[in-house]
Amino acid sequence: MYTLIDYSLDNELALIGLRRAPVNALGHQLRLEIQAAFQQASADPAVKALIVYGRELPFCAGADIAEFGDAAFAASPALPELLIELASSAKPMVAAVGGLALGGGLELALACGYRIAEPKARLGFPEITLGLLPGAGGTQRLPRLVGAEKAVELILSGQLLNAKSALDLGIVDRLAGAADSLLDSACAFARELLGQSAPAFPAYPHAEPGVATSGAALPADFFADYAASKAAQWHGQVAPQGVLDAVQAACELPLAAGLQRETELFDALLESPQSKALRHLFFAEREAGKVPGIDASLPLRPIAKVAVIGAGTMGGGIAMNFANIGIPVVLLEQKREALDRGLAQIRKNYEISAKRGKLTQEQLEQRMALLQGSLDYADLADADLVIEAVFESMEVKRQVFATLDEVCKPGAILASNTSTLDIDQIAACTRRPQDVIGLHFFSPANVMRLLEVVRGKQTALDVLATALKLGKQIGKLPVVSGVCYGFIGNRMLEPYSREAYRLLLEGATPAQVDRVLTDLGLNMGVLSMYDLVGIDVGYLIRTPMRAVLAEDPSYCRLxxxxxTLGRYGQKSGRGMYIYEGRERRDDPEVLTMAERLAGELGIQRRSISDQEIHDRCLFMLINEGIQILDEGIALRAGDIDLVWTCGYGFPTWLGGPLHYAEQLGLERVLSGIRQYREQLGAYGELWFKPAALLEQLVAAGKTRISKD
Structure with a gap:
């Protein structure tokens, strides 16, 4: 009868074991079987109580996201419908939470009258990360358990609670003993409830969720004030307001009416472009690790020791990633002062984490003990992976790799952290190009999640597979790129920033350009970004592009x-803007400089609209991404979107540049590029060349970006 459930009896207890691998996602078939098992147990007079648990699997990681937008998602019993039925049980139901209870899985647990969790369990509502709210009772039952204030914070954070925190909040009733079987503990709990003649569903501790934890009623404008306080943080996002509206309904409506209101709000968010964009990124992340030719049977190279060359900000951050997971690291520098400074900065970073409660002092010392400083390449002889993080110069990097070729053991992986340089040229100075790969970390490397894994022409499959797995182990999101100038991210950054600089010569102001981009939802405008990372860094990165100056003397001239003036951005107090501490203000000198350069270059200045800034910056960004896909530098459009949302601050709720292009309409993007190609004369002819793939997709009437 059951294929996804293990149904059994233990005297007066019905045990409903969920066993839909890998995480008991609540797809339609599992919902059907839960309903059937519940009805069977309810109808059996010998059954006095029910226990729902994960049979050798996590309790439940939530709804089956793959069903969203599919008929199966709404097919009866839909999850809200099923949980209303379970919550009306005439017999006590105990949810035995092992592993995970996330989203719909936590809602399943809340629909049971009682909850017990193993100590290592994690619980939470991550729906906000998909542009959604808990839509199967979470926004109604949780406030009645913990109060509206705590419910709002938990749901909007999307963060997971450990079992002890969930117990303290009142989300679970008790914890199983660390050495006890969770199912045995749940059975004992159920029998205890029966012995006490406990009600099937106890009264909610916060039957009136609108009453504050202090005992007083929430202020009448609590939800409006909360939204106002978060307006800047939520800029452009619709799901947070949906959560507030749903929890407010829990405070103002009876449970049944509140559940209906929650469904309406959830359905609206499910169909919103923002949720579709966030779900696109969710699935893109699942796909990113899939590389043709690599499967689980491919043997990986063991990585027991790592070496990092360069103890600066980037090298130190890279080293921390490996120490964090218990891998010893040798940190190599040329001079003792630089090495000591780098190790001191790493300790300072860890001390900051310790002050914030993220590390104990013991953990801090354990990690520092894994870091060995060295001034001698000979200390790298037994490293399994060496990552070069030195000055962004081909000559310097080739010297480093020639030395590594001499000192490193056979089979060691040699990686470069270059952000733009040709990995194949670097590999060519070794006798083992098959062992060379690019690992482009983003600064700060111990924080930023993106890792561009650059595959050279001769990079061995097992080297690539090892790098991808190791990237995940250190908490990164590895995305594979082929070899070209700037790889995926920085290659797309070049035309994006080029247009921003050119627009300044034509009449836009830095503040206007940055505002258009931040209004779209980017973390910062491209001009502010270069002030942050360093005008000097941008200058050096553009070095290979300076050959275009013969064709376009205006190229990034400002x-x-x-x-040239030493205005490197925030680090020097002046760049595109003036900085006084953390305060930024406009600089009239930059406008004067732009006017002078425009005159020298014969560029006519005019009033520039916000729409033109948007189109020229974004369409060039998108066009380059499509070209990268067409060339095979990126494996799929989703990989490009991940790079730009995780590494460059592109708004996740827009789904990344290529997903955003699909939402705008590929025909609109193409016509815009053609318009500026014609409108901008020789400059347009040079730069506004539509990617061939974009033209092909539009000609074929396609609405999605794909090479297939």
Whole structure:
């Protein structure tokens, strides 16, 4: 009868074991079987109580996201419908939470009258990360358990609670003993409830969720004030307001009416472009690790020791990633002062984490003990992976790799952290190009999640597979890129920033350009970004592009002028803007400089609309991404979107540049590029060349970006 459930009896207890691998996602078939098992147990007079648990699996990681937008998602019993039925049980139901109870899985647990969790369990509502709210009773039952204030914080954070925190909040009733079987503990709990003649569903501790924890009623404007306080943080996002509206309904409506209101709000968010964009990224992340030719049977290279060359900000951050997971690291520098400074900065970073309660002092010392400083390449002889993080110069990097070729053991993986340089040229100076790969970390490397894994022409499959797995182990999101100038991210950054700088010569102001981009939802405008990372860094990265100056003497000229003047951005107090501490203000000198350069270059200045700034910056960004896909530098459009949302601050709720292009309409993007190609004369002819793939997709009437 059951294929996804293990149904059994233990005297007066019905045991409903969920066994839909890998995480008991609540797809339609599992919902059907839960309903059937519940009805069977309810109808059996010998059954006095029910226990729902994960049979050799986590309790439940939530709804089956793959069903969203599919008929199966709403097919009866839909999850809200099923949980209303379970919550009306005439017999006590105990949810035995092992592993995970997330989203719909936690809602399943809340629909049971009682909950017990193993100590290592994690519980939470991550729906906000998909542009959704808990839509199967979470926004109604949780406030009645913990109060509206705590419910709002938990749901909007999307963060997971450990079992002890869930117990303290009142989300679970008790914890199983660390050495006890969770199911045995749940059975004992159920029998205890029966011995006490406990009600099937106890009264909610916060039957009136609108009453604050202090005992007083929440202020009448609590939800409006809360939204106002978060307006800047939520800029452009619709799901947070949906959560507030749903929890407010829990405070103002009876449970049944509140559940209906929650369903309406959930359905609206499910169909919103923002949720579709966030779900696109969710599935893109699942796909990113899939590389043709690599499967689980491919043997990986063991990584027991790592070496990092360069103890600066980037090298130190890279080293921390490996120490964090218990891998010893040798940190190599040329001079003792630089090495000591780098190790001191790592300790300082760990001390900051310790002050924030993220590390104990013992853990801090354990990690520092894994870091060995060295001034001698000979200490790298037994490293399994060496990552070079030195100055962004081909000559310097080739010297480093030639030395590594001499000192490193056979089979060691040699990686470069270059952000733009040709991995194949670097590999060519070794006798083992098959062992060379690019690992482009993003600064700060111990924080930023993106890792561009750059596959050279001769990079061995097992080297690539090892790098991908190791990237995940250190908490990164590895995305594979082929070899080209700038790989995926920085190659797309080049035309995006080029247009921003050119627009300044044509009449836009830095503040206007940045505002258009931040209004779209980017973390910061491209000009502010270069002030942050360093005008000098941008200058050096653009070095290979300077050959275009013969064709376009305006190419990034304003940025080059700032570099020449030593205006490197925040680090020097002046760049595109003036900085006084953390305060930024506009600089009239930059406008004067732009006017002078425009005159020298014969560029006519005019009023620039916000729409033109948007189109020229974004369409060039998108066009380059499509070209990268067409060339095979990126494996799929989703990989490009992940790079730009995780590494460059592109708004996740827009899904990344290529997903955003699909939402705008590929025909609109193409026509815009063609319009500026014609409108901008020789400049347009040079730069506004539509990617061939974009033209092909539009001609074929396609609405999605894909090479297939």
């Amino acid at each position: 940025a080059d002028e700032l570099y």
